[in-house]
Amino acid sequence: MNVLDEVLTRARSLVDRWEDEDCGTVTVKDFCRYAAALNDADYIDRARKREATGEPVEAPALFLAATMSWEDGPPERELRPDGLAARESPCTMGLPVRQVHGGQTVRLLRGPVAGSRVTASRAVTSAERKQGRSGAFVLLGLTTRFTSADGTELTAVDETIVVMEALDSPGAP
Amino acid sequence: MNPPVAGDICPPQRYTHSTVQLFRFSAVSWNSHRIHYDAGFAASEGFPGAVVQSTLHGETLTRYALAWAGPNSLLETVSWRNRTTAVAGEPLTWTGTVQAVEGARVSLEVAVLKADGTPCVTGTVQIALV
Numbered sequence: 001m002n003v004l005d006e007v008l009t010r011a012r013s014l015v016d017r018w019e020d021e022d023c024g025t026v027t028v029k030d031f032c033r034y035a036a037a038l039n040d041a042d043y044i045d046r047a048r049k050r051e052a053t054g055e056p057v058e059a060p061a062l063f064l065a066a067t068m069s070w071e072d073g074p075p076e077r078e079l080r081p082d083g084l085a086a087r088e089s090p091c092t093m094g095l096p097v098r099q100v101h102g103g104q105t106v107r108l109l110r111g112p113v114a115g116s117r118v119t120a121s122r123a124v125t126s127a128e129r130k131q132g133r134s135g136a137f138v139l140l141g142l143t144t145r146f147t148s149a150d151g152t153e154l155t156a157v158d159e160t161i162v163v164m165e166a167l168d169s170p171g172a173p
Numbered sequence: 174m175n176p177p178v179a180g181d182i183c184p185p186q187r188y189t190h191s192t193v194q195l196f197r198f199s200a201v202s203w204n205s206h207r208i209h210y211d212a213g214f215a216a217s218e219g220f221p222g223a224v225v226q227s228t229l230h231g232e233t234l235t236r237y238a239l240a241w242a243g244p245n246s247l248l249e250t251v252s253w254r255n256r257t258t259a260v261a262g263e264p265l266t267w268t269g270t271v272q273a274v275e276g277a278r279v280s281l282e283v284a285v286l287k288a289d290g291t292p293c294v295t296g297t298v299q300i301a302l303v
Contacts, residue, residue, distance in 0.1 A: 037197040038232055061248045062235060066228040068204040082214070083207035098218050100208075101227030103254035103296070108247075167219060 003095050003165050004129060007138045010091040011127030023070040023118040023146070031059045031114060034066070051114070058111035064146045064155045065106040070120055090124065091140065092163060102139060102160030109153050117149045125158075138163040174243055177279050183241045183269035188233070192261040195223050202228060215260070222260030230255065230294045234283045237267040238298040242279065246300045249278070253296030257287075264288045269298070277302045 028051045035043040040060070047057045069088050079085055086093045112118055126141035140161040146154045196210045207214040208224045215223055235251045259265055265285050272280040278301055285294040 034201050037194065037201040038236070039194070040236075061239075062228065062232055062251070066198075066202045066232065068202050068206075068228075070203075073203065073205075079205060082218075083205040083211075085205070088204075088206075100224070100258070101255055103252070104227060104231055105250065105252035106231065107250045167217070 003097060004136055004138050004163070006095060007091050007097065007140075007163050008127055008129055011124055011138065011140055014090060014124040015127065016123055016125065018121050018123040021070050021120045021122065023064070023067075023120050025117045026059060026063075026112055026114060028057050028114045031057065031063060034063050035060055057114040059114070061108055061111070062106060064112060064118065064120075065104070065144075065157045091127075096166035097163050098166055099161055099163045102162045104157060104159040107156045109155060110148075112146070112148065112154050118154065119147050119149075121145045121147070135164065177242075177271045177274055179271050179273055181271040183237070183271075183281070186237050186267040187264065188267070189264055190225050190229065190259070190261055192223055195225065195229070195261050198226055198229050202226070204228075212261075220258055220260060222262065225259040225261070225263075227253075227255050230259070230285055231296075233265075233267055233285060234294065234296055234298055238269055238281050238283060238300060241269060241281075242300050242302065245303050246279075247303055248298070249301050250299040251296065253283075253294050255294055257291065257293045259285065259287065259293045265293070272297065 028047055032044045032047055043060060050057045071087050074085050080089060122144045124140060125143045128139050130137055130139050140163060142159050144157045148154055199209045204226060208218055208220060209226055210223055212223045231251055231253055234253055235248055239246050239248060267285055269281045269283045272282045278299060281298045283296050283298050284292045286292055
């Protein structure tokens with residue numbers, strides 16, 4: 001079995017197996033640091049003013065969707081050679097692959113507010129073998145639904161991940 | 174701004190993501206994938222530099238659309254597809270065209286273009302005018 005077949009087999013065994021992850025309680029600092037990475041000084045100014053007057057502070061629109069993982073994370077020695085953790089690359093641990101995002105659809109239902117506890121429910125939803133201009137790849141589909149403690153859905157993300165053989169792998173282009 | 178109508182073209186926005194921004198975005202989004210901050214590693218995977226994160230492209234698509242629509246606009250949905258990679262320091266251009274207007278809901282067809290006009294990201298942004 002080659003590398004991509006193994007990815008496909010692993011992914012198909014995970015399809016529709018939902019896992020919950022506690023994202024913790026989101027804070028104004030989390031939001032402002034995210035905004036700072038986007039050079040959005042106006043958001044930081046508005047958020048801190050609202051915080052100072054006791055008003056609710058809503059996260060930047062894509063804050064939940066953009067955060068790759070909410071787990072504490074493993075030490076460096078447990079990362080894959082490409083820097084990803086097992087949680088972020090569920091079907092590829094130990095395999096010589098490269099991967100990139102194919103795309104995303106993000107639906108904003110209700111903005112998370114600082115101080116609220118958020119849960120992410122995630123599942124592999126599809127796995128297909130494809131042939132592209134630069135060779136064969138596996139296209140993984142993943143869905144993540146973020147909800148608040150009272151069950152309100154906040155954000156829904158559908159994304160695809162393109163998994164290719166590593167460049168130095170036998171059979172890679 | 175006049176009420177948008179289908180076919181309206183948004184003014185293009187030129188920008189470049191710096192290496193520092195890619196690093197900070199990786200850090201704040203807890204994304205340790207080395208292709209986004211380690212140019213040497215990115216080269217080993219066939220990329221000409223540190224690769225712009227997909228979600229950072231999503232932010233760009235969204236933020237320029239919201240800026241165009243004005244302060245009374247809210248993001249409802251954004252959807253994008255990565256067609257080819259962009260890297261740190263690369264000149265990029267955001268473009269947008271109004272696809273449809275239904276009541277207070279505006280749909281934009283958006284793209285991120287490379288300097289030669291090749292689209293590296295294409296997508297749609299749906300905004301509610303409130």
